[in-house]
Amino acid sequence: MTMSRKFSRIMLIMAPLLSAVFPLSASAEERPEYEVKAAFVYNFAKFVEWPTDTFKDSDTLLRICVLGKNPFDTLLEAAVAGKTIAARSVVVVYATDLGQVPPCPIMYIARSEAHNLEEIQKQLEGTAILTVSDIDDFAERGGTIGFFVEDKNIRFKINVDAAEETGLQISSKLLRLARIVE
Amino acid sequence: MESYRSTSDAQGRRSIAPLGCGLARLRPGWTGSIQYWIVCGILLTCLWLPAAAESQVDLTELSLEDLMNIEVTSVSKKAERIGDAAAAIYVVTKVNIRRSGATSIAEVLRMVPGLQIASIDANKWAVSARGFNGRFANKMLVLIDGRSVYTSLFSGVSWETLGPALEDIERIEVIRGPGASLWGANAVNGVINIITKTADETQKNYVAGGFGSEERGFGNIRYAGEVGDRTSYRASFSYLNRDAFTTPSGSPAADDWDCVAGSFRLDHSLSIRDALTVMGGASNVRAGQNYTTVTSLDYPYYETFYSETKQKTLSLLGRWERSLSPSSDVVVQTYLSRLAIEDVLWNYSEYIADFDFQHRFGFGNRHEFLWGLGYRSVVDQFAGSFSLSYDPERRTSHQLNIFAQGNVVVVPEHLRMTLGSKIEHNGYTGFEIQPNARIAWTPNPNHTVWTAVSRAVRTPSRSESDMHFVVAAYPPGALSPGAPTAVLALQGNEEYCSEELVAYEIGYRTHPLPRLSADLALFYNDYDDLRGSVVGEPYLETAPEPIHLTVPMVIDNTNMGKAYGAEVALSYDLLDSWRVYGSYTYLKVQLRPKDGYASESFVVYSGESPQNRAYLRSSIDVTERLELDITQRYTDRLAAFDIDSHVEFDVRLAYRFGRNATVSLVGLNLLEKNHQEFVPDVLFSEPAKVERSVYGKIRFNL
Known part of the structure; x- marks a missing residue:
């Protein structure tokens, strides 16, 4: 068999496939995981009330801290840019070490911190911080809100006891959508 | 002899592929067949189903309910839910690796339904799915992080050289049945994908060590860290020294195993869209055995001698993954690897350079397309002896794929x-x-029925093409009156073709109760052009002296056959803290010479697998700190090797002290003092019996 006959045989097999599957443009309704998570984090802030001593009247900022290896790139900043919550501008602060973190009512703990989660929890004990993370079983391990993915959708669990201990008030609307961890 | 096409003497060698192999052997009229065009027609119709487009909105404007309905993709490659896969797939998780108590990768695989694992001796394993098992089982492709460890020297895997420490493995995905349309040639009866943890996931330093009756000593250490907030790394080192088993006559065998391995991995996120991985490893393995083989043309011809095979491996891999859009990504990967084997009978070294590109994209929410190309080059060199030699001694081969x-x-x-x-x-x-063509039907989320038809080939190995192996010797006059000294030589054949498989599979996976899952796979494999040998015309040789007669036994595609079987796996959570796994595998292999080939050409180099195999494991968390695993295994007899069926029993008990220390006690093969699982095939090393073994291990987080 000559080379060209071999080639034509391949083309004969592949042609219908190739012609069918090369589209001119691609579109998708899926969104990057962390773009959606960033939107959730912003939304959580709207449904949580902090103890009255968390903010001073003079505070004009609401900081969201990201602890550990930032998984959002710039998506979290993009999500909160120009937004306010309770008349405070929302800003994002990144830190790799708990010691560097300024007062933050919301702290996103990146997956990179999974191995010292217990240490972090211990240091945060008693502070009114809304902790959010996608570390496996984060809420079960004492965090406030833990993300998980179910059939490509983002879901979250809330550890009500942990929230109450620190004095956070979580709105019933948020609790209704969450899976509750006792 | 009509069917006997050529001897593989030095003159007749050609570097181009002979006619009659590969594509030319596609069954006549396949592309013209009505089935082919029906399949293409269905695909075309499906692909043109309308794809919904949606404009990109600011997600923060959405309500929480709407956010919860958005589907997401992660930067890392999309992992398919096992429940959805249209293939017989089983995943060994890191928890199950730990709880198995196994100290080598091959032994971890004993828990996988449908796989046949046998210890040949303390440092050699036979691992295959759906039949054809042997030390050089050639129908299973094995990859570590996308790097093939299947050597083209003999078409198979040197399990004793596989480097990564078990604790660095994230999971092992085992696909039974052909995976060739994605992974390429030699993924005939299955693919084993060993996937290591990312450096991010292994940021805990630890040290572990232990010893026991067979494991004379082993240890692992890992050092990990981060550079800035975008780069993490780890380096691991492992050592294992295993005592020899027992020969069937009861004396100690010569099969000690000593394995030192090191590896590193570095993960760097260039941006949220780009992930860069660099990893590498090296291992230095010493594996002993007694060979009995023909070493000279002088009486008594045969010699039994101890040989320590020294193997060294080196590998370096780089991979760049880029997410182009939520539904599309590109992976570029390249690796270099080296294998060097030093033995009394031969020395071999091979260098492999491999490059792969892969692009996945979706369009609409119903279509996903994956394509890629790859190139591999293998440069090898073989230095042989009278017993075993290769012609040519050096060979470079190239492989291109799309x-x-x-x-x-x-x-x-x-x-x-x-x-x-x-x-x-x-x-x-x-x-x-x-x-391949696959269909998965999921009437509801708890039930999936799938079916697949695929074609896969097993391409010739260097040995099948170029080997000259003296397997027997006859004194003067033994073959016929007046004949000189003679040898029987197994010879490679440059015109040897690929072995071919067309596989038909059907499977059912169900999750009928929250605590119960079950998986059933049935298959029918139709093989053609399987390996056998043909005895050729004897010829006289003057070198080495004295003048002797060589009777060539030339490797050829003499056989065909079928295999069919069933694999069932169950997992049941009796309690939150108590899970039971069970599996049963039935296999029937029927081979015969192809038309035109004499039955005496039917030499069994096609391996052997048990007809029935069963596995039962109970995994209990006795307390939060105490793990107890009990495993029972049944393996049917191996008729061709005259090896009896056996039942074995493993136990592992592990206790965690405080936060950082774990002590475990493991008993393997506890039921019998020793038992034989396999015989050494092809290369004549001494058989060995697996011994009862107990070891203790202690592990500290640093």
Whole structure:
């Protein structure tokens, strides 16, 4: 068999496939995981009330801290840019070490911190911080809100006891959508 | 002899692939067949199903309920839920690796339904799925993080050299049945994908060590860290020294095993869209055995001697993954690897350079397309002896491939279809086409029925092409009156073709109760051009002296046959803290010479697998700190090797002290003092019996 006959045989097999599957443009309704998570984090802030001593009247900022290896790139900043919550501008602060973190009512703990989660929890004990993370079983391990993915959708669990201990008030609307961890 | 096409003498060698192999052997009229065009027609129709487009909105404007309905993709490659896969797939998780108590990768695999694992001796294993098991089992492709560890020297895997420490493994995905349309040639009866943890996931330093009756000493250490907030790394080192087993006559065997391995991995996120991985490893393995083989033309011809095989491996891999959009990504990967074997009978070294590109994209929410190309080059050198030699001694071979696969959701959430093929060109047989078609039907989320038809080939190994192996010697006059000294030599054949498989599979996976899952796979494999040998015309040779007669036994595609079987796996959570796994495998292999080949050409180099195999494991968390695992295994007799069936029993008990220390006690093969599982095939090393073994291990987080 000559080379060209071999080639034509391949083309004969592949042609219908190739012609069918090369589209001119691609579109998708899926969104990057962390773009959606960033939107959730912003939304959580709207449904949580902090103890009255968390903010001073003079505070004009609401900081969201990201602890550990930032998984959002710039998506979290993009999500909160120009937004306010309770008349405070929302800003994002990144830190790799708990010691560097300024007062933050919301702290996103990146997956990179999974191995010292217990240490972090211990240091945060008693502070009114809304902790959010996608570390496996984060809420079960004492965090406030833990993300998980179910059939490509983002879901979250809330550890009500942990929230109450620190004095956070979580709105019933948020609790209704969450899976509750006792 | 009509069917006997050529002897593989030095004169007749050609570097181009002979006619009659590879693509030329596609069954006549296949592309013209009505089935082919029906399949293509269905695919075309599906692909043109309207794809919904949606404009990009600011997600923070959405309500929480709407956010919860958005589907997401992660930067890392999309992991398919096992429940959705249209293939017989089983995943060994890191928890199950730990709880198995196994100290080597091959032994971890004993828990996988449908796999046949046997210890040949303390440092050699036979690992295969769906039949044809042997030390050089050639129908299973094995990859570590996308790097093939299947050597083209003998078409198979040196399990004793596989480097990564068990604790660095994230999971082992085992696919039974052909995976050739994605992974390429030699993924005939299955693919074993060993996937290590990322450096991020292994940021805990630890040290572990232990010893016991067979494991004379082993240890692992890991050092990990981060540079800035975008780069993490780890380095691991492991050592294992195993005592010899027992020979069937009861004396100690010569099969000690000593393995030192180191590896590193570095993960760097260039941006949220780009992930860069660099990893490498090295291992230095010493594995002993007694060989009995023909070493000279002088009486008594045969010699039994101890040989320590020294193997060294080196590998370096780089991979760049880029997410182009939520539904599309690109992976570029390249690796270099080296294998060097030093033995009394031969020395071998091989260098492999490999490059792969892969692009996945979706369009609409129903179509996903995956395509890629790859190139591999193997440069090797063999220095032989009278017993075993290769001609030519050096060989460079190139392999090029391209593959394409389309995944189509025909009915959202219920019916999915996959159609794809790999086309590759190799230096032995030319073009090979390996298509497959798969359909998965999910009437509801707890039930999936799937079916697949695929074609896969097993390409010739260097040995099958170029080997000269003296397997027997006859004194003067023994073959016929007046004949000189004679040897029987197993010879490679440059015109040897690929072995071919067309596989038909059907499977059912169900999750009928929250605590119970079950998986059933049935298959029918139709093989053609399987390896056998043909006795050729004897010829006189003057070197080495004295003048002797060589009777060639030339490797050829003499056989065909079928295999069919069933694999069932169950997992049941009796309690939150108590899980039970069970599996049963039935296998029947029937081989025969092809028309025109005499039955005496039917030499069993096709391996052997048990007809029935069963596995039962109970995994209990006795307390939060105490783990107890009890495993029972049944393996049927191996008729061809005259090895009896056996039942064995393993126990592992592990206790965690405080936060950082774990102590475990493991007993393996506890039921019998010793038992034989396999025989050394092809190379004549001494058989050995697996011994009862107990070891203790202690592990500290640093």
